Amino acid sequence: DTEVTQTPKHLVMGMTNKKSLKCEQHMGHRAMYWYKQKAKKPPELMFVYSYEKLSINESVPSRFSPECPNSSLLNLHLHALQPEDSALYLCASSQGRQATGQFFGPGTRLTVL
């Protein structure tokens, strides 16, 4: 299985809602990532879990909260988002601790009203 899956595909939420994005891979990869991508811009790294250790992009606001229940699963908890957080949220995985490419999921299109 060489696929990264993400759910849901689309999400519309209000600024007071709490929601979660989910990501799963079964390639035995030990690094998993969350990226945010705005239209016509490159993906911007938000969080990395590598061998269950979290690295954070310091510019990501605290209304985004990652969780890695195990090496195959990655969640992104959303709370009190702003309209400017509307974007494509991409999950990716890689072997970790080696220079290899990243496998991306199809993304979740998030709209914050």
Add this chain to the structure above:
Amino acid sequence: SQKIEQNSEALNIQEGKTATLTCNYTNYSPAYLQWYRQDPGRGPVFLLLIRENEKEKRKERLKVTFDTTLKQSLFHITASQPADSATYLCALDPRKTSYDKVIFGPGTSLSVIP
């Protein structure tokens, strides 16, 4: 300041010709550089990785070069086809000890005209 630049925002070429895309970087010393393809509304797809001690890498119709003196990578698609139309992103590791993290360039949108 550190930055990654890709030659142009959009590139149009005729079918059958070779497309050449450029990735230049400033104030980085990457151990490797990657190239991805991204179609609209979808996640990037990994294409090739080239290490700092490698001059050239090939995969089918794709060729990547890496010149650490010029701080530049070139990405070539030979015998281009309309199906090659997509945005192509280069990415590099910002610190040589950080295997897990890459930073993406802005991308080049390639259109192959039949």
